[in-house]
Amino acid sequence: MLIALGFAAVAAVAVGLATTVVVRLQHIEAENAERELQAYKADSEAKISAAEAVGHAAQADIAKAHAQIAEANARQKEAELKLEQIRSKIGPRIIDKDKLVGLLKGKLTSAAAIMYSANVPDGFATGQQLVNALREAGWKAFVMGAIPPNSPFLNDAPNLYETDANGAVIGTGSGLVLISPEGEMYSPESGPRFETAYESLSMAIAQSMGSTGGRTDPSVQKGLIYILIFARL
Known part of the structure; x- marks a missing residue:
């Protein structure tokens, strides 16, 4: 009887230890998963920030290109106007x-x-x-x-x-x-x-x-x- 009780006690202790180990392993696994998740989030945020920076730079380049095109168009129109003024001065006068x-x-x-x-x-x-x-x-x-x-x-x-x-x-x-x-x-x-x-x-x-x-x-x-x-x- 006593022997049976002893085995039962040992078994209970073993079960308790096993449960503790399982809980501990699960906790460690959860911590590792959390760290991996945070690392993934940090990496993703970094990549998103980099992509946004590239996008902003691209938008700035596009805006700069548009401004340069507008300036070139303005210079061309000014040159055409001056050319027309020169032509009107050196060309023969046509009286209405x-x-x-x-x-x-x-x-x-x-x-x-x-x-x-x-x-x-x-x-x-x-x-x-x-x-x-x-x-x-x-x-x-x-x-x-x-x-x-x-x-x-x-x-x-x-x-x-x-x-x-x-x-x-x-x-x-x-x-x-x-x-x-x-x-x-x-x-x-x-x-x-x-x-x-x-x-x-x-x-x-x-x-x-x-x-x-x-x-x-x-x-x-x-x-x-x-x-x-x-x-x-």
């Missing part, structure tokens, strides 16, 4: 005849003597266009030819003109300068002021071709307006 005639119709008329700078390629052609338009508007107009090098129109009022790097005289805007014995507005002793032929022509050319230079010169024959053609600015 209908517009110019329409602006002069019904206004005071005069006679126009047209001269052009000898170094302006389209001087004569521009003069002929002006003659045709002015005659249609009721003016008397003719082309006198190139301005002589010693002409007072080039020397007596240099502030009216600008010169390029080569010293060539250039006009303003349209490239035209008007010289007339009368001013912009005529003010009689009595009655309202009225627009002169000089002012009408100056305004019509400005609206159809671009701004003009001009001055009055009492020595010019009354009833005559000189139209001088220079290079355009």
